[in-house]
Amino acid sequence: MSTLQHYIRDIKDFPKPGILFKDITPLLQDAEAINICLKALVSLVGNQSIDKVVGMESRGFFFGTLLAQSLNAGFVPARKAGKLPFHKLSQTYRLEYGENTLEIHKDAITKGDRVLIHDDVLATGGTAEAVCNLVKQLGGQIVQCNFIMQLTSLNGKDKLKHHTVKSVLNY
Numbered sequence: 001m002s003t004l005q006h007y008i009r010d011i012k013d014f015p016k017p018g019i020l021f022k023d024i025t026p027l028l029q030d031a032e033a034i035n036i037c038l039k040a041l042v043s044l045v046g047n048q049s050i051d052k053v054v055g056m057e058s059r060g061f062f063f064g065t066l067l068a069q070s071l072n073a074g075f076v077p078a079r080k081a082g083k084l085p086f087h088k089l090s091q092t093y094r095l096e097y098g099e100n101t102l103e104i105h106k107d108a109i110t111k112g113d114r115v116l117i118h119d120d121v122l123a124t125g126g127t128a129e130a131v132c133n134l135v136k137q138l139g140g141q142i143v144q145c146n147f148i149m150q151l152t153s154l155n156g157k158d159k160l161k162h163h164t165v166k167s168v169l170n171y
Contacts, residue, residue: 003033003036004027004033004036004037004040004148004168004169005169007024007026007027007030007033008022008023008024008026008027008149008169009022009023009025009026010022010023011023022120022121022149022151022171024059024062024120024148027148028062034066037063037148037168038063038066038067038070040168041063041067041118041146041148041168042067042070042071044144044146044166044167044168045067045071045116045143045144045146048114048143048144049114049143050071050073050114050115050116050143051073051074051113051114051115052068052073052074052075052076052108052109052113052114052115052116052140053065053067053068053071053073053074053075053076053115053116053117053118054075054076054077054078054104054108054109054115054116054117054118054131054135055067055068055075055076055077055078055118055119056078056102056117056118056119056127056128056131057077057078057079057080057083057102059119059120059121060078060118060119060120061077062120063118063120063148064077064118064119067116067118067146071116073116076104076105076108076109076115077104078102078103078104078130078131078134079102079103079104080100080101080102080103081100081101081102081103082103083103084103084104084105086105086106086107087105087106087107088103088104088105088106089103089104089106089134089137089138090102090103091103091130091131091133091134092130093126093127093129093130094124094126095123095124095126095127100127102127102130102131102134103134104131104134104135104138106138108138109135109138109139109140110138110139110140111138111139111140112139112140112141113138113139113140113141114140114141114143115135115140115141115142115143116143116144116145116146117131117132117135117142117144117145117146117163118145118146118147119147119148120147120148120149121147121148121149121150121151122145122147122149122150122151122156122157122160122165122167123151123154123156124154124155124156124159125154125155125156125157125158125159125160126156126159128145128147128156128159128160129159129160132145132160132163142163143164144163144164144165144166145160145163145164145165145166146166146167147165147166147167147168148167148168148169149167149168149169149170149171150165150167150169150170150171151171152170152171153171
């Protein structure tokens with residue numbers, strides 16, 4: 001997957017000093033790179049049946065919707081607080097640079113739905129852990145957590161130790 005690494009840009013001190021941000025916008029600007037990344041993400045799922053793909057705001061939406069379409073599944077956005085218009089569940093979590101809250105609609109996942117959780121990067125794991133908690137509260141069965149990249153030195157996978165975690169790239 002060294003081809004995809006070429007499309008990941010490092011931005012130092014963003015969004016605050018000391019953070020090395022992994023920017024996927026160069027990947028999104030190239031149709032061939034998008035196709036390569038999508039095929040790699042789909043291959044991580046294998047032949048598992050998926051009912052819903054939950055993508056995290058906002059970069060998880062890009063490939064989350066494409067994954068849902070490729071897997072013949074529905075897409076569920078996990079949005080920042082105050083962005084969803086209907087009845088919702090909320091979960092607050094810690095980031096490597098602060099705190100945030102995510103919400104999903106209460107009717108987005110039904111009991112027994114087989115769920116793939118997707119985001120662009122797994123860093124400290126707080127965002128993915130929050131989404132896993134929301135999915136479980138609604139009765140969904142988490143099949144796997146998928147990421148374009150994992151920042152292994154931040155040990156985010158530790159917060160997801162009860163779930164299968166896969167990523168296309170590891171840093």
